[in-house]
Amino acid sequence: MDNRKADKKLKIVEEWCKGCNICVAFCPTNVLELRNNKVAIADIDKCTKCGLCELRCPDYAIYLEGSEDEK
Amino acid sequence: MSSQLIKNNFRMDRLPHIWCPGCGHGIIMRSMAQAIQNLGLDKQKVCIVSGIGCSSRAPGYMDFNTLHTTHGRALAFATGVKLANPELKVIVVTGDGDCSAIGGNHLIHTARRNIDITTIVFNNNIYGMTGGQYSPTTPTNDFGTTAPFGNIDKAFDICKLVDGAGATYVARGTAYHVNQLTKIIEKAISNIGFSLVDAISICPTYYGRKNKKGTAVQMMNYLKDSAVDTKVAEKLPPEKLENKFFIGEFKNTTEPEYTEEYMKIIKKYQKER
Ligand SMILES: Cc1ncc(C[n+]2csc(CCOP(=O)(O)OP(=O)(O)O)c2C)c(N)n1
Ligand code: SF4
Ligand code: SF4
Ligand code: SF4
Numbered sequence: 001m002d003n004r005k006a007d008k009k010l011k012i013v014e015e016w017c018k019g020c021n022i023c024v025a026f027c028p029t030n031v032l033e034l035r036n037n038k039v040a041i042a043d044i045d046k047c048t049k050c051g052l053c054e055l056r057c058p059d060y061a062i063y064l065e066g067s068e069d070e071k
Numbered sequence: 072m073s074s075q076l077i078k079n080n081f082r083m084d085r086l087p088h089i090w091c092p093g094c095g096h097g098i099i100m101r102s103m104a105q106a107i108q109n110l111g112l113d114k115q116k117v118c119i120v121s122g123i124g125c126s127s128r129a130p131g132y133m134d135f136n137t138l139h140t141t142h143g144r145a146l147a148f149a150t151g152v153k154l155a156n157p158e159l160k161v162i163v164v165t166g167d168g169d170c171s172a173i174g175g176n177h178l179i180h181t182a183r184r185n186i187d188i189t190t191i192v193f194n195n196n197i198y199g200m201t202g203g204q205y206s207p208t209t210p211t212n213d214f215g216t217t218a219p220f221g222n223i224d225k226a227f228d229i230c231k232l233v234d235g236a237g238a239t240y241v242a243r244g245t246a247y248h249v250n251q252l253t254k255i256i257e258k259a260i261s262n263i264g265f266s267l268v269d270a271i272s273i274c275p276t277y278y279g280r281k282n283k284k285g286t287a288v289q290m291m292n293y294l295k296d297s298a299v300d301t302k303v304a305e306k307l308p309p310e311k312l313e314n315k316f317f318i319g320e321f322k323n324t325t326e327p328e329y330t331e332e333y334m335k336i337i338k339k340y341q342k343e344r
Contacts, residue, residue, distance in 0.1 A: 020093030058097030
């Protein structure tokens with residue numbers, strides 16, 4: 001897997017999201033929001049790929065993945 | 072679809088887990104998986120054991136050798152596993168109720184023996200699974216279904232308890248300070264002897280509701296604002312430490328380990344015969 005931040009993609013597993021709002025509240029750059037009680041990307045351009053959302057999501061519903069895992 | 076860490080360490084057909092929205096247990100379980108992966112342990116040589124409780128459901132989701140036992144008895148089963156196969160890295164997942172109420176006796180004696188078992192307490196200050204009864208870590212004056220007028224008991228500090236009982240690695244982390252928690256769990260697993268990590272979790276459904284602690288986010292903010300690293304705490308005046316709790320490493324020592332001592336006895340008497 002490529003570890004360069006720029007190559008990472010922010011991914012969401014909507015079925016697993018329970019809408020707890022933790023990732024939204026602790027994202028340092030306000031990338032995320034809740035829509036109908038599910039996480040959604042409000043502004044991907046602000047994402048620094050810091051990975052804090054992934055670290056604190058209790059349901060593994062948001063994560064950064066290397067680009068080759070896209071397929 | 073899921074992250075590589077989740078795919079590599081979890082039983083994907085069992086996910087999503089049944090914990091409530093915002094339950095801190097999921098964060099701690101992921102941190103455990105990250106720690107095991109960082110250490111590069113052979114999965115076949117890891118055995119995760121639990122008792123009963125919301126927390127104790129964790130091994131059901133984790134793709135290792137796993138054992139889901141009876142309430143309070145995880146450490147007794149874990150001791151059996153470790154003595155039968157000392158090659159295994161034995162990790163116990165337990166709740167504050169499971170380990171310090173019904174399992175309190177097992178806890179102190181497992182610590183006293185300094186057997187090579189790592190215990191991760193998913194400490195949410197309440198009995199989550201059975202509906203919010205107060206536990207030995209519920210703070211004085213807090214509420215639970217069994218303390219409708221406030222809890223008059225004093226809470227256990229599980230770290231101090233096992234330190235006194237003989238554990239050789241003792242530390243505390245939180246579901247908010249995840250990277251630090253992962254590092255602590257790595258060190259706990261690496262210690263040859265009894266290790267305990269008091270992983271402070273959040274239970275928005277019962278502890279949170281009973282005590283008007285607000286949303287999962289507000290409870291995470293409480294962990295963020297109230298946890299003080301022990302190293303920092305030493306330099307702070309007492310007034311800055313009011314209503315705070317300490318995180319970080321409290322003890323890291325080396326003492327004779329139980330299974331090794333046991334094997335020595337066996338070898339000695341086998342030679343003499
Ligand atoms: C012998 C026995 N007594 C009582 C119970 C009921 N019981 C199930 S879980 C639990 C407490 C769980 O609390 P804790 O260990 O703190 O874990 P949590 O659910 O908060 O993660 C109790 C009392 C039981 N299953 N078995
Ligand atoms: S990776 Fe960091 S910046 Fe991007 S959404 Fe997650 S928390 Fe926000
Ligand atoms: S932290 Fe996870 S479960 Fe909670 S809202 Fe974000 S993606 Fe959903
Ligand atoms: S009752 Fe509490 S500990 Fe149990 S799953 Fe719900 S939030 Fe988590």
